[in-house]
Amino acid sequence: MSKSTDTNKFHRRTFLEKGTTAATSVALSCATVSMVSAGEKPPKKLRIGVIGTGRRSNTHLRQLLKHNDNVVVPAICDCKPAALASGVRAVQSFGGGTPETYGKDEYAYRDLLARDDIDGVIVATDCQWLGKISIDALKADKYVGSEVTGTHSLEECWELVKAKEKSKGRYMLLENASYGRETLIVLNMIRKGVFGNPCFGVGSYIHDCRFLAYEPDGQLTWRGRMVRDDYGCNYPSHAIGSPAKWLGINDGDRMVSLTAVMTEPQGLHDQAVKKFGPDSPQAKIKFKSGDITIVNIRTAKGKVLRIDCGLGCTRPYSRYYTLQGLTGCYDSRKGVYINNDAGKVDAVVWPHKLVKNYAAEFEHKLYREEAEQAKKAGGHGGLDYFVNRDFLQMIREDKDPWIDAYDAAAWTSIMHLSRHSIDKNSAPVDIPDFTGGRWKNPDWRKGRMA
Numbered sequence: 088m089s090k091s092t093d094t095n096k097f098h099r100r101t102f103l104e105k106g107t108t109a110a111t112s113v114a115l116s117c118a119t120v121s122m123v124s125a126g127e128k129p130p131k132k133l134r135i136g137v138i139g140t141g142r143r144s145n146t147h148l149r150q151l152l153k154h155n156d157n158v159v160v161p162a163i164c165d166c167k168p169a170a171l172a173s174g175v176r177a178v179q180s181f182g183g184g185t186p187e188t189y190g191k192d193e194y195a196y197r198d199l200l201a202r203d204d205i206d207g208v209i210v211a212t213d214c215q216w217l218g219k220i221s222i223d224a225l226k227a228d229k230y231v232g233s234e235v236t237g238t239h240s241l242e243e244c245w246e247l248v249k250a251k252e253k254s255k256g257r258y259m260l261l262e263n264a265s266y267g268r269e270t271l272i273v274l275n276m277i278r279k280g281v282f283g284n285p286c287f288g289v290g291s292y293i294h295d296c297r298f299l300a301y302e303p304d305g306q307l308t309w310r311g312r313m314v315r316d317d318y319g320c321n322y323p324s325h326a327i328g329s330p331a332k333w334l335g336i337n338d339g340d341r342m343v344s345l346t347a348v349m350t351e352p353q354g355l356h357d358q359a360v361k362k363f364g365p366d367s368p369q370a371k372i373k374f375k376s377g378d379i380t381i382v383n384i385r386t387a388k389g390k391v392l393r394i395d396c397g398l399g400c401t402r403p404y405s406r407y408y409t410l411q412g413l414t415g416c417y418d419s420r421k422g423v424y425i426n427n428d429a430g431k432v433d434a435v436v437w438p439h440k441l442v443k444n445y446a447a448e449f450e451h452k453l454y455r456e457e458a459e460q461a462k463k464a465g466g467h468g469g470l471d472y473f474v475n476r477d478f479l480q481m482i483r484e485d486k487d488p489w490i491d492a493y494d495a496a497a498w499t500s501i502m503h504l505s506r507h508s509i510d511k512n513s514a515p516v517d518i519p520d521f522t523g524g525r526w527k528n529p530d531w532r533k534g535r536m537a
């Protein structure tokens with residue numbers, strides 16, 4: 088999509104101009120940037136730095152530069168020279184000029200954060216660095232968009248929340264899977280009472296990432312190190328995001344405890360033997376991640392969430408979701424069932440008909456207003472368009488996003504706490520309340536983007 092086409096789709100938004108002209112609200116024209124009405128200031132260009140310019144950053148750079156107006160990327164950072172060079176090429180190819188680069192070592196990002204001309208940063212590094220860099224960015228008063236998983240320890244979950252609460256910046260977890268059209272329709276159906284009181288949610292992330300575990304020279308990549316060193320539900324957010332939003336987690340309810348079970352690790356070893364040979368160093372690696380982990384979570388209001396996570400198994404890629412309510416349910420693999428007052432099923436809608444049947448009444452406003460742009464912009468079928476859109480909107484409107492630091496801490500804590508449960512023979516483990524009791528008021532985050 089060309090830039091000129093994009094500008095025709097501009098929505099009216101206000102945003103805070105930070106810096107010299109503090110807190111000046113500027114309205115964007117509904118039509119084109121060139122049609123800004125007399126008296127209105129042209130919108131300020133948002134200045135975004137990107138930290139970690141590997142595979143994933145390319146999507147963000149494309150979304151930021153090709154599918155948004157008024158965004159510039161003046162600086163990028165990566166500690167690997169080849170990745171940094173490819174980041175420069177990406178910015179150039181998306182019409183963003185030549186950014187300044189930071190890459191002398193793994194802490195070079197701090198020099199980027201020290202710049203006072205950067206509004207926000209996208210952090211798309213190895214999972215092991217996401218939390219540390221995001222916390223430092225918040226301490227530098229930047230707006231932060233962090234890739235999943237979010238943090239790499241329970242302590243980092245707390246540090247993230249504390250840093251966010253002290254920062255002049257804000258934090259968004261770029262949890263793109265939560266922006267699915269169907270799961271957002273289900274969210275609206277829940278809000279309108281279609282399923283009755285929801286009591287059970289299931290989410291999953293089954294993704295055989297074994298092909299990404301090794302560098303060309305046979306060394307482990309960060310993904311390989313993650314499944315060697317960590318275990319349990321290593322990548323929870325894609326699975327928990329939609330069901331957590333459906334059940335009002337952190338908005339009137341919260342997750343209080345979990346239990347986890349994990350199968351023996353066999354898939355990663357099996358692959359190492361087949362790929363490198365039975366006597367290879369890779370075949371001797373003791374991978375800790377089992378082929379599949381199941382986590383059951385209890386909420387303060389007696390609801391149950393289940394998440395299935397597998398990163399090294401033979402199953403095909405799958406993200407399946409279920410919502411069970413008192414009078415109906417949604418199952419991404421079976422469809423929607425609604426019971427009538429007599430308790431009989433009086434509506435059955437098969438998965439392939441779900442959007443067709445329910446979009447007219449329950450389409451989320453994001454898709455109502457911007458489905459075409461998302462489709463053209465692409466990136467996981469448009470999901471990446473929406474996370475980048477909300478990241479930029481968080482900065483323009485200076486408002487906390489739909490998926491904030493409290494969600495990130497709670498969702499990512501599952502990664503660490505599932506490990507604790509597995510270590511204790513699947514005993515229940517308490518989940519901390521990162522909101523400090525504010526979750527009890529379902530409206531405490533009212534007014535934020537949603």
Ligand SMILES: NC(=O)c1ccc[n+]([C@@H]2O[C@H](COP(=O)([O-])OP(=O)(O)OC[C@H]3O[C@@H](n4cnc5c(N)ncnc54)[C@H](O)[C@@H]3O)[C@@H](O)[C@H]2O)c1
Pocket residue numbers: 138139140141142143144164165166167170192193194195196211212213214216217234235236261262263309467
């Ligand atoms: N939301 C999604 O759909 C999705 C998809 C893929 C990846 N991801 C996430 O995106 C992130 C990046 O994944 P990827 O596939 O691009 O990995 P990648 O290995 O291709 O890129 C990561 C880059 O980060 C750099 N890096 C690591 N530590 C750094 C530091 N301290 N300072 C600067 N740069 C550093 C590495 O050198 C590398 O170039 C991961 O956190 C991953 O979980 C999300």
